[in-house]
Amino acid sequence: MIDLNICFSCNNNCVMCPIVRLGYSKTQCEIKEGPSTEDIKQMINSLDENVSEISVTGGGEPTIRSDIFDIMSCLEKRFPKAKKRLLTNARMFCYADFSKKMTDLGLKSVAVPLHAGEEELFEKITQAKGSFIQTIEGIQNLLRLGVEVEIRVVVHNLNYEALPRIAKFISLNMPSVSNVVFLYFNIVGSAALNKKQLIVRYSEVVPFLEKACSVLKENELDFILYHFPKCVLSEKFRGYAEGVTTERKRLFFKEECNQCKYFSDCSGIWRSYKKFVGAEELNPL
Ligand code: SF4
Structure with a gap:
């Protein structure tokens, strides 16, 4: 492509x-x-x-x-x-x-x-x-x-609690979309300027994200997760995290990630997330 x-x-x-x-x-x-x-x-x-x-x-x-x-x-x-x-x-x-x-x-x-x-x-x-x-x-x-329509939901502090409602909205109003992508935002550009209102930890997002995924599943809609490290997700949803979608140099992995069984197939976290939030949530599996 x-x-x-x-x-x-x-x-x-x-x-x-x-x-x-x-x-x-x-x-x-x-x-x-x-x-x-x-x-x-x-x-x-x-x-x-x-x-x-x-x-x-x-x-x-x-x-x-x-x-x-x-x-x-x-x-x-x-x-x-x-x-x-x-x-x-x-x-x-x-x-x-x-x-x-x-x-x-x-x-x-x-x-x-x-x-x-x-x-x-x-x-x-x-x-x-x-x-x-x-x-x-x-x-x-x-x-x-x-036309084939892919829906992309960029996830941050302003909309993470609304994710299950977004999933219901899609299921109800546009059930023929080809798939839904949830992406954790990269804290650069305008996002960095607005970081105070946008930053939210993965640990806070995941319960809402997984609820949204369950809604899509119930409605037989396909979905993918971008820029969610597998270790922050429950086992049921790890398979939906699609791995690396950008240059490796823009991502961060802990040293211990080398020992993780998902290392070769994981997005890690944005470097910007490491800088502004930290990497404590990452735990090798
Ligand atoms: S520990 Fe590292 S490699 Fe393993 S799932 Fe988490 S971020 Fe990915």
């Missing part, structure tokens, strides 16, 4: 964003211009033609680029068979004609962050009024068009 980074601006301003947003208003943030249309087309044309999956992303929201149709069209022409996946907050997909055009241009799959199943908490996290209803309508439009 290849990542295509095309946008650094966003129409949300999430408190736990790993990028620092400068010069933002309450409804929109911008950091700097992304690459030009021509630069992106050049990037696309330089990619290996045998690539099977392309993930369109960036540090921001790709769908707010005014040339997004042009970019999708270029991708579709060069890689008609590749699976095109967008990392998006789905707000633009609340517009039915936008959704239709994107699927006509070959969009097959999206990954969408869902911060809460309630408007107030969701928008406390995105700091963008109107984002909740647009995201939910966007997800539902995408599902109606047959």
Whole structure:
């Protein structure tokens, strides 16, 4: 799979964003211009033609680029068979004609962050009024068009107690999503600036996380856990922790982890977690 980074601006301003947003208003943030249309087309044309999956992303929201149709069209022409996946907050997909055009241009799959199943908490996290209803309508439009939708729940102090409610919300309102990913947040960028309101220990999160997983299981929804070390989870859920999803240098393991039976298949903790919280919760198994 290849990542295509095309946008650094966003129409949300999430408190736990790993990028620092400068010069933002309450409804929109911008950091700097992304690459030009021509630069992106050049990037696309330089990619290996045998690539099977392309993930369109960036540090921001790709769908707010005014040339997004042009970019999708270029991708579709060069890689008609590749699976095109967008990392998006789905707000633009609340517009039915936008959704239709994107699927006509070959969009097959999206990954969408869902911060809460309630408007107030969701928008406390995105700091963008109107984002909740647009995201939910966007997800539902995408599902109606047959797009594969992965839901990503970034976990931190503001929403960990709401995890079982989020799981119920997904099960009730969008049961045809392909899977749900729970990720413990990385305390960098804006998340580091907001760390006082965001940091929560794994030991506090896990009971709520496991309850949420049980709700998804009962409703036959698939789920995965990213950046949860296996030793903080109960045995029943260790198999859902997916191991390493980033460069090893961004992760921390205790020296004793070498002796742990899960060492080769464990995410450890973010280096940022070690720095701001510590590593006392890790216990080799
Ligand atoms: S002790 Fe270390 S290797 Fe073992 S599960 Fe915990 S973090 Fe992973």
